Amino acid sequence: MTNHLAGPVLVLLDHAPDGTLRAPVLELLTLGRGLGAVHGVWLGADGPGGDVLAELGAQGVEVVDALDLGAADQRLTPVVADALADLAAALGAAALLLTSTFDNKEIAGRLGVRSGAGVVVDASDARVADGRVVADKTVLAGTWTTSCAVRTPFAVVALKANSTQPTPAAAPTSPAVVTHPVAISGAARQAVVVEHAERAPSDRPALGEAQVVVVGGRGTNGDFTPLEELADVLGGAVGATRVATDEGWIGHDAQIGQTGVTIAPRLYIGAGVSGAVHHRGGMQASGTIVAVNSDPESPIFEIADLGIVGDLFTVLPQATQELRRLKDAQG
Structure with missing residues (x-):
């Protein structure tokens, strides 16, 4: 029996427009350390700023993989799914963790089709048992709690916010930033954003992230x-x-x-x-x-x-x- 995955564990680093990490990402990093070696995935060729990089180091992230999407629109879920599939294949990743938002759940589904991964969304926990990723989630209007073992070599798990208490790593790291040029397929570019309206700023936390x-x-x-x-x-x-x-x-x-x-x-x-x-x-x-x-x-x-x-x-x-x-x- 082993409680760590052989390949790296990718964590999608959702961040605000100003570059700061969204709160649930720290939960993903905490859970990710229990699965294996954590790589943070940043959408954008430049990668995170110095303060965010230090924060990722405190969470034990070993490498930050910055995805250079070129002129592709990263608001499109097919584009992000393409980029993540190529990165996972190139690194031999064993798992991808992402927050369970509407967009990310669509990315997870597309990624499952693109890479053949086993996908679990709205999960509340993730761990390794017998070399496989096992994710817990409630079903049937919350009346049952299930444990889902992913049987494919690559697992994609979207976790609900407030699933765990984020904690810093026992041994902080100094993560290197590695930029990956990404070739987006023509099929992924078939969708276009025709309108984008920013939400009015609010001092309240986002609904899906609030404690x-x-x-x-x-x-x-x-x-x-x-x-x-x-x-x-x-x-x-x-x-x-x-x-x-x-x-x-x-x-x-x-x-x-x-x-x-x-x-x-x-x-x-x-x-x-x-x-x-x-x-x-x-x-x-x-x-x-x-x-x-x-x-x-x-x-x-x-x-x-x-x-x-x-x-x-x-x-x-x-x-x-x-x-x-x-x-x-x-x-």
Whole structure:
């Protein structure tokens, strides 16, 4: 039996436009060290800046592979999948880890077709058993936890944010940056981006990455003000059920569930959320679940760690006020 892979473990280094690493990447690097020798993969010929490179060294990254995509549009998932497939083949990589975002899950699927890799998305853990990558994930609306053994030589695993606590490596490294020119296939260039709209800047964390998420449902009647105030005092994100987004009360990018974003925050607070099965499938992996609903028969109370039967417009402002008082008292 062996608990490390023979080939390198690639980790896609998702980063913000300013070049800083997105928080879930540190989780991937922590898990990756448990699988084998970690290579960070950076989209862009120049590679990361000095501060980011030092951060990667603290995480034990041995090499940063910078992909020179030339004039190809790296916003296109076929382009990224082509580049990753070629890199994996050239390095003899045993696994690729990436965050489980909408774009990355599409990249993972395309990469599976392109390279013949076994693919697991929305995973919560990854390890090596008997020389194979084994990924854990919840299925059937969060009612079952499965362990999926990848039987192919190359494994692709997309992990949900907040799956593990990131920790620095016991032995920091000084990763070298190696640039790889990439030849993108004609097929990958068939798609083009015809419109790209930047999201309005927000001080709140991204929904899929937040450690605290406050979620509103039908019970909000379209007023998300108390949820936003609570989320802000907790440093969290605001999400919604499908009903709330279909009503136009909040954007569809805030939808959590089987047809929306899948989240696994440390703390989930549902206000006016009934707990329908399609919503539970997107949040049941949360660490602690708090439910506020005026209906004591709401299904969400079946999975809540703390259930409060009451009017959210009374409960949430009181909670926000008390949290602000405690923060002020701490200076």
